[in-house]
Structure formats: structure tokens, C-alpha cells
Amino acid sequence: MSSRLVNRKGDPQYRRHFLTDNSTFHVERCMGVMQSGTQMVKLKAGSKGLVRLFYLDDHRSCIRWRPSRKSEKAKITIDSLYKVTEGGQSDIFHRHADSSLDPTCCFTVYHGNHMESLDLVTTNAEEARTWITGLRYLMAGISDEDSLAKRQRTHDQWLKQTFEEADKNGDGFLNIEEIYQLLHKLNVNLPRRKVKQMFQEADTDDQQGTLTYEEFSVFYKMMSLRRDLFLLMMAYSDRKDHLTTEELANLLRNEQKMANVTPEYVAEIIDKFERSDENKQRGVIGIEGFTSFMRSPTCDIFNPLHHEVNQDMDQPLCNYFIASSHNTYLTGDQLLSHSKTDMYAWVLQSGCRCVEVDCWDGPDGEPMVQHGYTLTSKIPFKSVIATINKYAFINNQYPVILSIENHCSIQQQKKIAQYLREIFGDKLDVRDALSRDSKTLPSPQSLQGKILIKGRPAVNGP
Template sequence: YMCAQLSLSLAGLQLDENLEQMQQGTMMRKVKSKNWKKQRFFMLQDDCMTVWYKSKMSGRAKSAFSVSDVETVREGHQSEVLQSLAEEFPAECCFTVVFHGRRSNLDLVAGSPEEAQCWIQGLQRLVEFVTTMDQKEKIDQYLNYLLFPLDKDGRMNFKEVQHLLRMMNVDMNEDHALQLFKMADKSETGTLEGEEFVLFYKALTQRDEVLELFQDYSEDGKKLTLLEFVDFLQQEQMEVNGTDELAMALIDKYEPSDTAKARHILSIDGFLMYLCSPDGSIFNPEHRKVFQDMTQPLCHYFISSSHNTYLMEDQLRGQSSVEGYIRALKRGCRCLEVDCWDGPNGEPIVYHGRTFTSKIPFREVVTTLEKYAFRATNYPVIISIENHCSIEQQDIMAQQLKGILGEQLLLTTIDGRVPVQLPSPEELKGKIILKGKKLGYLEDSLNGLADEMPEQEDMEEEEGPEEQLKLLLHVSCQFSLQKIKQSLSKEFSDCIIYCKSVPFSSFQHSRSHYKPYEMSSFAESKTRKLIRETGNEFVRHNAWQLTRIFPSGLRTDSSNYNPQAMWNVGCQMVALNFQTAGAEMDLYDGLFSQNGRCGYVLKPSFLRDTESVFSPENPESSGNNSPLILIISGQQLPKIHNKKEGSIVDPFVRVEIHGVPADSAKQETRYIDNNGFNPQWGESFQFQVWVPELALLRFVVEDYDKATRNDFVGQYTLPLTSVKAGYRHIHLLSKDGTGIPPASLFVHIQFREVPTE
């Protein structure tokens, strides 16, 4: 009980009736399908941060999740599984726990509406609490999580403390640990309790590198006066504007002592809180909001784009789900793909054609778009339609799009005139734009005219030998490999306005025959060939017309290509499989982490000029910043789950630059034996970057293993132009792209101009 009270007091959370009932536990049904519905006993742990659930039969703990892993809770039949069981279970008893990242949702059915509301309201309260925590509270939560399994009487002897240290990923010298233990044991009972353990933890987590930095600017070594803090902000953090006001605001925000705050003084605790906060992050806080010009033509932006958005797994047998669209839209994706085929009962369906992936009704996809399209950002959504439907079902598609989306669906040009260039994201706010084949020209449909047949079929994703090979390997011989040309429905064709799909012949042909509202799609291999052979022409082409890139058909495992080469020539819609974690999606998330995560990033000026001389293979420096990166230390790196019991990580850091070929580079620190808690590297690297506007900076922490492949620990990727100089914390992300507080790196970054000869 004492331990629970310590936990709640540290976290600043007060128990209410819902949380108390959740701690007593509730029997609910966990459902995965119409046929998989099993009773599980769910119980909120004493720390109020972890939920365990176990089988009714065995009583053994089956699984658990942390509240910090939960993104939201949906009430009622708001998942495909619960919708399919709507007749069996009333909506007021149902809810869905949605997790961050790629973890599957948890669909639950409570025994009564009251029990459902208890868990819905309780979880919502806990999620809100966790999301508003500051860094100190997150560290306290981490401490509570470690404390709970050890001792329920709230006391810890030295043996238990040693066990805790191993759980915290630190292999500490026994004599040093005992010295800290005795120092904290003020009651001299041979155990630590309550505030004694907090004292031990503070001594354990003392940051020598931060203290040294603090003392460099503090005359008495105990505090920073306002002027001393201003000196630090100007000389180290490269803050130049309004530093007096900034220093005052930061002291007011992060200094825990009211007395020090009143005297405009910053203590070491306040200094550390500042460095660990978003204001002390490597990411420029100004770039967390929309800060770029959003009034330029669509083709002047990189646009967050997903491939086969409906798939949750592989391309052959994986599950199709509207959850794929929800997840992509929530993370700011602005170009989604929909593969449409004739379905039963005259209703079009969405799936990966000629494979064994599951199918979803087109109507459900459109309903999901209407609901989630503008949750994350109000900038336009482009729906890339791969149309395999008959004319009859194309008419149904058009009717469903117009009926469900209403005013959101763009059905004419913004001013009723034929465009001479594409409109801007600002002009298209709140609009859903269809990309697909179209009968004739936009001019014709604006005048009420249209050809009976499309001028030429755009083969899209079935254009090359890779796709044919995929069909030969995975599709029964009853399917013909010959593409059957199909007519277009006029009703559907009229819905295509600014993104008419056209086949690509050459850049010269596009320039002389195509309009700004027409666009082509390229497989990754064709794109790489064009970049190698005609890089500058590709840059000029992308300055006036949209381009979409998609993964090879041979990527049946939903793997991804590196998108950087495509961005280097200005390709706007570089589509990746969002469901697949890895370095490629890290780069993607890194690029689109700026500009308020709105899904649109303004391309550099040399990629927006139709007469540009820029080529990524021979870059002409448009800036000459050369960053020097000093990696000082790491804090509380997570343990590797598949490592043997008691194993401690041996961490090292790899720093990568991704950009034009001349800029791409990586360097690594040494590894540190048995210390994932507070490793210190103190190593510096220098990178020369010729085109910083296209460069991404990626930090990767791995666990060194000389016998097998190194294990991934965490990473963080951001645009080089969003990097703040000075002493900065990097809050690491998991392989899934979600936070893993309080794991971080502490770095010092300087930008130096390379002298020109």
C-alpha cells in the first residue's frame, strides 16, 4: 500500500471511483473475430499505469499493456470486428483500445454499460494524464514501473536494490551501489522506504556531464543568475533574439523552487528540467507548427503518401482494413491509395487484386475518409484510385463518393476555370481530391463535353515485368496476364479534376503534350533509372507536374525502398508501405515531422524552378553548413526484450546523414560495456553537407553483439534544417516510431561554415 501511495504521489494522480473499480478488476470479452470471443480478467495495477489481463481458465497473467501505449479509446461499434458483432453485443457495452504505432487494437465487450463506461472513462483519464506529463513526471513513472514488482511493503533491502539496478539496465559496481544505499538509508534500518528511495534514485541519476556544464556558467557552482543563464543561451544554444525575455520565461517554466523563481535564478534541478524539455530538444520548436509558405502550387511540396493503404500486413495474404486508412491519416498522410474491384451485390470492394488478401467494401473506406481525413490537419487529401471496376460499379463508386463526402469532395476547379498551374494546399484546405484516369481533358468536362473513351490507358502498378512476374509466381493460371482495357464511367471520370493519371513516355513528351493537372506514376526501379540517366530533367519535370512513386511489385512482404533518392529530384508523392516499420519509414517520419506534421513540406527553391540546373549527382551548393556533432551521453535506454534474463545492453550510437549522394555518410561511437542506464561516450563527429535543405539527420542506438547481429534500441530522425544548435536532448523513438520515455541522448551540435577557396 505504501508503495502504491508513493507511486501515486510521485505521479500526481488522485484515485477516483473508476480507477478504484479498475484496480479491483473486471471480467470482459476480448474479441478478435466472429468466432474468437474469449473471457479475460482485466485489472489496472496499483501504479495506475499498467493493465494486466489473464485467462478465466488458468488465472495466469496472459498479457499487459502500458497506459502510455494507448492512443485513444473508441466507444461503441467503432471497429470492423465490433461492427460485425453489432447484433450480438450492444454498442453501449463495447469499446476499442487503440494503441500507438502498429500494435493491433484491443476490442472489448463489458458485461454491462456501467462497466464499459468505467473502463472507457478511466482509460481516457489516464491517457490524458500521461500525455500531459512533463519529463520529470515521465521519469517518475518509469521509476514507479520498476518499483512495483519488487516489494509490496514499500521497503527494499540492498539485494532488492541490486535487482532493481539490473532491471534499470545498469551494471553498477557493488561497492559504489552499497555506498549510495547507505547514504540514502537515513533511518539506518538496512532498507529504503518512501523518500529514502527517492534520495537513492536522485543520487543514482546525477548527471555529471550536466553538472559540469552548469558549473562552467555558474560563478558559485550552485545557481545560474539571470545574466549567467542568458550567457549560456547565447553562447551555447545560439539563441539570439530576446534572450532576456526567453531566459525569464524558461526559469518561470522549469525552475521547481518558487524562491529561486522569484529571484530569477535557475538551480541545477531547473537547468536539467530545461535541457530535458521540448525547449531543450534538438528539434526546433518553431518547426512543430506550420511555418512554411502554403500558397504555392501543389507540385512544389513533398506530400506524405502511402502505398496499398488498406493493407495491414503483406501483399499476398494480409488483412485489408479501414484501420490502415485511420492510422495513415492520423499520422498526417495526405495521399492514400485505394484499389477498387467489382464486388458482390453491385458493391465495389477494396483489396490487392488477384491475391488472397481480405476485402473491404469501398463504401466503408469512403465513410472512414469522411470521418478521419482532417483530424490531424486540414490540408487536402489526395485519393489515388486504382480503378479495376466495371462501368456500372464505377457509377456506384462515384455516387458513394459524392453522397458520403459531400462538400469535402472536389468536383470542379476552385474558380471554375481551366488551371494554368496547380492550386495551393492553402486554397484546397478541407478538400478531398481524386487521382485517377479521366475521359478527355479537364477543359471538356468544365464545358460539359467529354470523349467516349480515355485517350490512353495508364497502366499504373501493372506496367512492368516485375508485376507480371509477381502474377506468374502467385496467381493461378486461370487469370490472364493480358491487361483488359476497360471503359471509364463518365460519372466517375467527372470526379477527376487536378490529378488526372496519364502514361509517361519521356520528359520532353510530357512537357509538350501534358497539362499541369495531369500526372504520371512510376515504379521504384523506373524512377531510379530516370534519376541516374536524366536527373536534372526529372527535377525540372517535378517543378511543374506531380509525380507519384510506388514500391516494386516484388515487395510482397510490404518492405520499403529508401525514399531519399526520389526526394532529391523533387518527386512529391513518394509512396511507402506505412504498415512496415524500419529505417525507410524513420526517414519518412523524419521529413514530415516538420511544418506542423501537416503532410506537406515545401521543396527547396532549386527543386521548384522549371529551369533549375540542380542535379543530385552533381549538387551545386545552395548552402554550406557543416555540422559538428558531439555525443555526450545517453540516459535510461530501454532493455532488449528478447535478450536473456539479466542481460545489460552494450550501447553505441550511429549518426547518419541522408541526402544527396555527396552528403550521405555515417559514423559510429565505440560501444560501452554493460550500461544502458547512463552511458557516456564523449565522442565528436564532423560531417560536411553541401545541400542541407535535402539532408536528414538520423541517430540510431544499437546493442553491440560481436557474435550476432546488433539489436536495435532506439532512433530519432529529423530534417537537418530543423536541428537546433547547442546542448540538446534527443528523445528516442522505438522501431515503431513511438516514444520510449525517458530514453534519450545528450548531444552538442555546432554548425560551421566551410571556408571557400
């Protein structure tokens, strides 16, 4: 099923509302406190937590801390943040429910492709509020930017960070040996002769034999030049280092198969993607601007109309492909990884409409969700259902299907049915529309906001 999925942090109204509630002075104060560093407890499953100094780096691009061991990841980029929640709401906090943690001092930072959680406890509520406000501001600012500007900002931050990490002695320069080591780390396989040639071309100041950050930026551009795009530009520019408005228009018609390419449209491309003010005034685009344009969403093959619902959603449910998740609760592999309710929140907000819930008998008569006959961890069925209820329809109103694999005894199956009715309430679709007498299934349109149960008995279980 097709629908537009909008993350809350990407909502322009959220950005405006956020800035209305917090003055520039207040936000900058938060940034200053975060960059100075705050000592917080980093909660972990099965431990009392680790005291660490967390701080925002100078570029406001990463949260950093000193790890207890070298193999531990000790930074999270702002661009990877998914959301920040207040209080002890995460799965890790639930495991520490018996402790005397003050909810006003607790917050969770969700990040990464698998929505990992960084669960933090401050010494007072003001510190927690400062970090929550600052992180939400940074998230709103990044997601509000034009996609091209966002990529350029991320690239510049990465390039600066790469330069600083390669500068082993911290003198602010990179020599040729440090460049060789950096390229090896980046898996760039260029002949040393070629690297040395580009190094010498970029080394233009009085400090011969080393590159400043600005010179390193020039060196990196030489190294990362897309040969295929350069040759394409040369073919249409009569071997010049730029394309005129007319030459770019010809390229768009012949190579990109675009129709109705007007001079006004080409001028807009040059104005948006060309970085050199001199080239803009001349009405031409150089290799960097041309590369940015060709790699931008403007040249995507994906039809932008499909970001919105564009199909007939009144057909029977079986007429659609449905985005589905297998072993939804797992954070990693199927043998040893953790099970977390957070995974349901993540996949549902990412567009998934069918999630899997593997149910097994648990202690004290409470059914559990886990991957059977493995060493994966368990989570209460009730917590899973509560999470699904909370996140099912935040970004998408089309129905959610629970694919329940039932390994439970009759007694705990009754508990499952009880929780489904109590927690979902009117969202649970229990009509007789799916009975054997029905000729057709209901449509996604008619089932908006509803939760369907697709159950089957276990193949190898009781």
C-alpha cells in the same frame, strides 16, 4: 503541406466541456468502480472473445488485466490512449456484426503508435458508460497539463512501477541484488563497484542494506545524471552545484546563442524548472532543474511558429512536399499483418494527406483492399472509403489524395467509381482543372475539404 494538427483530447475546450457535464463526485465514482475492476469480454478477430477482469491501477496510470498466456501484453498506459469510441464502430466489432451484441455495452479503446484497438463488451450499459466516462476524463486531464508537468508525472509513475516490479518479495525494499537485476533488465551497464557506491550513498535510513522507494528515487537520480550537462553547468558556475541568474544568462548567450536574455526571463526559467524551494528563494538552479530545462520544449531546435500554417498555400499543388502513406491499411509487415480501416483514421488525423488504396477483385462483386500476393488480410473497399470520408478533415482541411492502385476487373472498377461518388459526394473533386489543357494545378488553399483521386493501373495485375 504544413498545418497545425490538434488531437481532440488535447483541446482545452474539450476539457472544460467535459468537466461541465460530469461532476467531480461522478468522476470519482467512475474511478472507484474502474479500480475495483469490471469483468468484460475482450473481442478478438476470429474468436468469440475472452472474459477478463479489467481494472485501473492504483496510480490511475494503466488499464490492466490478467492475460491468458505470459507473452500477451496485459496493460495499456493511460498516456498511450488515443481515443475511446462508443458502440461497435471498430474493425473488430464489424467482424462480429452478426452476433447479438448490444451497442450500448460496447466500446473501443485506441492506443499506441499504430492505433491498436482494445474492443470490450460489458454486461450492461451502465458499466460501459462508467469506463467511457472515466477513461475520457483521464485522457483529458493528462493532455491538458503543461508538457513539463506531464513528463514529470509520467516519469514518477514509471519510477514507482519499476520499483514495485523490482521488489520481488514485496517487502517494500530493494536490496543490492534486486538492484543489480533491475539494472540488467534496463540495459544499464555500470560497474558493480560504481552501483554499490551509489547504493550506499542513497541508503541513509536505519534499515541499512536496503532502499526504500524514496531512497531508490535518489539512487536513480544519481544513476541517470547527464554527465555532459553536469560538466556544462560546472563550467559556468565556477564549479558550484548550481547556477546563479547571471551564470545561467551567460550560458544561454554563449551556448544556446540566445539574444535579449533578460534577468526577468532567466528568473522565469528558474521558477518553472527548479524543484527545490530553497534554490528558488536564492534565485539559483541546481542540476535537476537545469537538466529539466535543457531537455524541455523550451530548448527545442524546432521553430514553434511552424506548429501553425506559415507558408503560402496558394501555389500550385505540385510546389509542395505532401505527407504520404504507403500501404496505409497495414498494421504491420507487408507479408503477414492485418489490414484495418482504423489505420486510415489514424494516419489522416496525424497529418497524412495522401493515402494508398490497393484494390483487388473481391467475392460477390465487392472490391477489396489488400496487399496482393501476400498473406495479409482483406478489408472491403467500401469500408475504407467510409472511414476516409469520416476522418479526412478532422484536424486538417487541406485536400486528401487517394492513391489508388487498381487491380480490379472492369465490373468492379465500376463499383469503385460508384462508391467514390456515393460516399464522398461533394467532397470528391471532379472538376476539369487537372485536364491536359490546364497550365497549372489548383492550390491547396482552393482545394480545402476536397478529395482527389490519383489512379494508376497495376503493374503486375489485371
